[in-house]
Amino acid sequence: MRxxxxxxxxxELGKIDLLRSSEKHIEEIDLKGDLMVALIFPNNYExxxxxxxxxxxWKYLNQLEHVRCERFFFDETFERFYxxxxxxxxxxxxxxxxxxxxxxDLTNILKLLLKKSVPLRNVDRSESHPxxxxxxxxxxxxxxxxxxxxxVVLHGDxxxxxxxxxRSIYPTTxxxxxxxxxxxxxxxxxxxxxxxERIALCQDLDRFPPISPLIPKHSEFADxxxxxxxxxxxxxxxxxxxxRVKKPARFLSLKTIEKTVExxxxxxxxxxxxxxxxxxxxxxxLLEQRRVSVSVSSLRxxxxxxxxxxxxxxxxxxxTVAIESASERIRxxxxxxxxxxxxxxxxxxxxxxxxEELKMYFMFGFDEETEDDLKAIGDFVRRTLKFGFKSxxxxxxxxxxxxxxxLENRRMQDExxxxxxxxxxxxxxxxxxxxxxxxxxECKFQYMVNNLEEDLANEILERIQNTKLLDETLSDLIEAV
Ligand code: SF4
Numbered sequence: 001m002r003x004x005x006x007x008x009x010x011x012e013l014g015k016i017d018l019l020r021s022s023e024k025h026i027e028e029i030d031l032k033g034d035l036m037v038a039l040i041f042p043n044n045y046e047x048x049x050x051x052x053x054x055x056x057x058w059k060y061l062n063q064l065e066h067v068r069c070e071r072f073f074f075d076e077t078f079e080r081f082y083x084x085x086x087x088x089x090x091x092x093x094x095x096x097x098x099x100x101x102x103x104x105d106l107t108n109i110l111k112l113l114l115k116k117s118v119p120l121r122n123v124d125r126s127e128s129h130p131x132x133x134x135x136x137x138x139x140x141x142x143x144x145x146x147x148x149x150x151x152v153v154l155h156g157d158x159x160x161x162x163x164x165x166x167r168s169i170y171p172t173t174x175x176x177x178x179x180x181x182x183x184x185x186x187x188x189x190x191x192x193x194x195x196x197e198r199i200a201l202c203q204d205l206d207r208f209p210p211i212s213p214l215i216p217k218h219s220e221f222a223d224x225x226x227x228x229x230x231x232x233x234x235x236x237x238x239x240x241x242x243x244r245v246k247k248p249a250r251f252l253s254l255k256t257i258e259k260t261v262e263x264x265x266x267x268x269x270x271x272x273x274x275x276x277x278x279x280x281x282x283x284x285x286l287l288e289q290r291r292v293s294v295s296v297s298s299l300r301x302x303x304x305x306x307x308x309x310x311x312x313x314x315x316x317x318x319x320t321v322a323i324e325s326a327s328e329r330i331r332x333x334x335x336x337x338x339x340x341x342x343x344x345x346x347x348x349x350x351x352x353x354x355x356e357e358l359k360m361y362f363m364f365g366f367d368e369e370t371e372d373d374l375k376a377i378g379d380f381v382r383r384t385l386k387f388g389f390k391s392x393x394x395x396x397x398x399x400x401x402x403x404x405x406x407l408e409n410r411r412m413q414d415e416x417x418x419x420x421x422x423x424x425x426x427x428x429x430x431x432x433x434x435x436x437x438x439x440x441x442e443c444k445f446q447y448m449v450n451n452l453e454e455d456l457a458n459e460i461l462e463r464i465q466n467t468k469l470l471d472e473t474l475s476d477l478i479e480a481v
Contacts, residue, residue, distance in 0.1 A: 008077075008079055009079075009080060011077070012075075012077070012078050012079065012080055012081075012082060013082060013087060015075070016082050016083075016084055016087060017087075019045050019084065019218060020084050020085070022216065022217035022218055023049070023214050023215065023216050023217065024214060024215040024216075024217075025213065025214045026212075026213060026214060026215060026225065026263075026264070027059065027213035027214075029058070029059060029062050029085075029213060030062060031062060031068050031069075031070065031085060031086065032062075032068060033062075033064065033065065033066045033067040033068040034066060034068065034171050035066045035067050035068065035094055035095070035169060035170060035171040036068055036070075036088075036092060036093040036094050036095070037061055037067050037068065037069040037070075037093060037094070037095040037097055038069075038070060038072050038083065038090050038093035038095070038096045038097065038130070039054070039057060039058050039061065039069050039070065039071050039072065039097050039099065040072040040073070040074070040090075040096055040097065040098050040099065040109075040112070041054050041071070041072070041073050041074070041099045042073075042074045042098055042099070042100070042105040042106075042108040042109045042112065043073065043074055043102065043105050043108060044073060044074065044075065045073045045075075045084075045218060046218050046219055046220065047073075047220075048071070048073040048099075049214070049216040049218070049219045050216070050219045050220040050221060050226075051099065051101065052210060052212055052226040052228055052270050053099065053101070053136065053137075053158075054071075054099045055212045055213060055214060055226070056158065056210055056212070056213075057069075057097070057099065057135070057158050058071050058213070059213040060158050060159070060162055060208075061097075061158075061165075063162070063166075064162070064165055064166045064169060065166055065170075066169060066170040066171060067165075067169065069097075070083035070084065070085040070086060070088060070093070071083060071084040071085055072084065072090055074105075074108040074111075074112060076111075078115075079115065081112070081115075081116070090116065091116065093130060094130060094131065094171065094174075094177070095130060095131045095133055095177065096118075096130045096131070096132050096133065097133040097134075097135065098132070098133065098134050098135070098136070099135060099136040100134050100135065100136040100137070100138045100139055100146075101136045101137045101138060102138075103138065103445060103446040103449035103450065104442050104445055104446065104449075106145070106445075106449055107445075107470070107474060109149075110461075110464065110470055111470060113132075114464075114468060114470060118130065118132070119465060120149060120461040120462075120464060120465045121148050121149065121458065121461050121462060121465065122148060122149065122150065122151050122190060122191050123148070123191060124465070125151070125174075126174075127173060127174050127175070129174065130174075131151045131152065131174055131177050131178060131181075132149070132150055132151045132152070133150070133151065133152045133153075133154065133181070134146055134149075134150045134152070134153045134154070135153070135154040135155075135158070138449075139153050139154060139155050139156075140155060140156060140199055140241065140245045140246060140404065141241060141245060141403045141404035142155075142188070142195075142196070142403075143403065143449070143450070144452065144453050144454040144457060145449055145452045145454075145457045146188075146190075147188075147190045147454040147457065147458075148190070148454060148457050148458035148461055149457070149461060150188075150190060151178050151181075151189070151190075151191065152178060152181040152182075152187055152188070152189050153187065153188040153189075153190075153196070154181075154184075154186060154187055154200075155186050155187070155188065155196045155198075155199045155200065156186050156198075156199035156200030156201055157200050157201055157202040157231070158200075158202075159200075159202035159207075159208040160186075160200040160201065160202055160203075161184065161186060161200050164183075164184050165184075168180045168183065168184075169181075178191070178192070179192070182194040185197040185198050186198060186199060186200040199245070201232075201246070201250075202231065202250070203250065204250075205228070205231060205250050205251065205252045205253075205256075206252060206253050206255075206256050209252065209256050209260070210227070210228035210231070210252065210270075211225065211226070211227050211228075211260055212225055212226040212227075215264075215266075221268035221295050223266055224266050224267055224268035224293075224295055225260070225264040225266065225267045225268070226267070226268045226270055227252070227257065227260055227267050227268070227269060227270065228252065228270040228271065229251060229252045229257065229269055229270065229271050229274070229277050229283075230249060230250070230251050230252070230270075230271035230272055230273070230274075230276060230277060231246065231249070231250045231272075232246040232247050232248055232249040232250055232272065233246065233247075233249055233272035233273065233276070234249045234272075234273075234276050235272075235273070235276075235300070235335075235337070236335055236406075237334055237335050237336055238333070238334050238335045238405065238406035238407050239334055239363070239399065239401075239402070239405055239406075239407050240405055241402060241403070241404035241405045242272050243272075244404060244405065244406070245404045249272070249276065251277060251278060254279050254282055254283060254286065257283065257286065258286055261286065261287065261290050261292050262290075264292075265290065265291065265292050265293060266292065266293040266294075267292060267293075267294055267295075268294075268295045268296075268297065269294060269295070269296050269297060270297045271296075271297060271298065272298065273298060273299060273300040273303065274296045274297065274298065274299060275299055275300055275303030275304060275305075275308060276300070276303065280305075280308060281305075281307060284307060284308060284311045287311070288311065293315060294311075294312075294315045295315065295316065296312065296316075298320075298322075299319075299320065299321055299322075300321075300322075300338075301321045301322075301323065301338065301342065301343055301346045301347075302337070302338050302342045302343075302346065304321075304346045304349065304350065306349055306353065309349055309350055309353045309355070310353045313353045313354045313355055317355070317356060317357055318355070318356075318357035318358070318359060318391075319350050319355045319357070319358055319359070320358075320359040320360075320361075321346075321347075321358075321359075321360055321361070322360075322361040323338075323343060323360050323361065323362055323380070324336055324338075324361065324362060324363050325362060325363060325364075325373065325376075326362065326373070326376035326377045326379065326380035327369075327372075327373040327376050328340050329368075329373070330366060330368060330369060330373055333366070333368055334363075335406075344383070347384055347387055348387055350387075351387040351388055351389060355389070356389060356390040356391065357389065357390060357391040357392075357393075358384065358389045358391070358392045358393070359392075359393040359394075359395065360384075360392070360393070360394055360395070361395050361396075361397070362377055362394065362395070362396045362397070363396070363397055363398070363399050364377075364396060364397075364398060364399065364418075364421050364422075364425060365398040365399040365412070365413045365417075365418050365421060366399055367410070367413070369421070371424060374421055374424045374425050374428070375424065375425075375428040377394075377396070377425050377428065377429065378425070378428030378429045378430065379428075381394070381429060381430055381433055382430055385430065385433075392433055393436070394429075394433065394434075394435040394436065395435075395436050395438070396422075396425060396435045396436070396437050396438075397437070397438040397443070398412070398413070398418050398437075398438065398440060398443045399412070399413075400412055400443050400446045400447050400450070401447065401450070402446070402450050403450045403451075408450075412443070412444065412447040412481065415440055415444070418440060419440070422437055441478060444478045444481040445474070445478055447481055448477055448478060448481050452477075460473060460477060
């Protein structure tokens with residue numbers, strides 16, 4: 001048992017122990033290898049364990065002959081950073097594998113490296129430093145910002161990588177580990193000038209059923225077993241990379257789901273759109289017969305059948321849908337393929353089956369947008385209120401052009417324009433409806449991470465390394481967007 005060294009340590013270990021003991025592990029994970037890999041989710045615990053990919057990578061890496069992989073999350077107050085699994089300090093791990101899903105997490109990654117005195121630039125690291133490995137959603141694309149930072153980037157799904165990893169990875173020097181990773185077709189190793197040849201995609205979800213090995217208590221899906229029933233997406237929305245980079249869409253069979261619910265009666269269904277699942281009616285029948293309690297991750301409004309809405313209403317009071325724009329013209333530009341009448345029909349059906357609370361997502365900040373398109377959100381909300389929903393919540397977010405999407409070459413609109421658009425949208429909303437706007441600073445940061453070129457990223461990292469002025473340097477950069 002690791003003994004705390006001071007009061008700060010007591011708090012840090014106390015938090016780790018509390019969270020670890022709240023988890024229910026349904027698969028035994030054998031921590032046996034001697035190549036120590038720290039799997040780090042650079043955000044808080046709740047976000048980390050709500051991420052099925054993070055839990056799956058932990059399970060799969062521990063199946064590799066030589067690897068012992070333990071989980072870490074980020075907390076501003078932590079100093080030592082102990083693993084969730086055995087309270088081992090992060091300094092003792094040879095490889096630090098970051099799950100990079102959200103652009104804003106880059107700040108936490110840099111904070112962690114500064115706290116642990118790991119050089120921010122790969123060229124400044126030596127044998128005494130860990131190998132910094134990056135994977136996750138943002139590594140399905142080639143992000144120049146990672147070139148000066150990462151030692152290794154693994155692009156794509158973990159499952160097709162496992163054989164290569166098992167064959168080649170064992171405890172050895174930092175330089176040899178980096179060399180080994182460079183041999184894989186799905187890796188980028190910037191310091192060796194090696195670029196990936198292809199993105200790894202798991203074609204058969206039933207061969208590697210994406211089912212979480214643990215059930216967390218403190219999570220977006222509390223007490224639910226996460227089951228991914230779709231990977232990729234059948235749609236091609238122009239602002240999203242899912243349908244372009246992670247194609248084709250792949251589905252978990254009903255048979256595998258059936259086996260899973262034999263043992264677990266409370267599940268969270270993970271999919272780009274649960275309603276795109278090809279055997280949705282049969283899935284509903286199965287879940288009803290087995291009396292499984294369900295949460296769903298995300299929904300497309302055009303596919304909401306009455307059967308599905310009735311089923312969902314038994315499990316949740318509130319319905320969340322992404323409309324994106326109240327203007328059909330803008331939705332067509334976004335390739336949402338969603339007509340006004342489809343939306344109205346779906347919302348009316350949702351009210352008829354008993355949903356009282358509605359949450360809707362919108363985007364704004366497009367060059368094609370007119371004042372009428374912005375005002376249309378208010379008109380849309382008024383029409384929706386007539387269906388009789390007791391509560392309507394709006395989340396309205398500025399459009400951030402992202403790499404890997406059809407709109408990747410666009411510029412994000414400037415802050416003054418976006419603020420004026422927010423003012424117009426708010427002034428046309430019904431008085432009692434409040435919109436929640438995503439922070440402009442965070443959106444600008446996301447844009448910056450997507451668009452920062454390698455040379456500038458290198459310069460920024462060097463400046464932060466020398467001055468230790470992380471927040472100030474990033475703020476200057478965000479101001480310049
Ligand atoms: S926005 Fe949703 S529906 Fe459109 S491509 Fe992305 S995941 Fe698919």
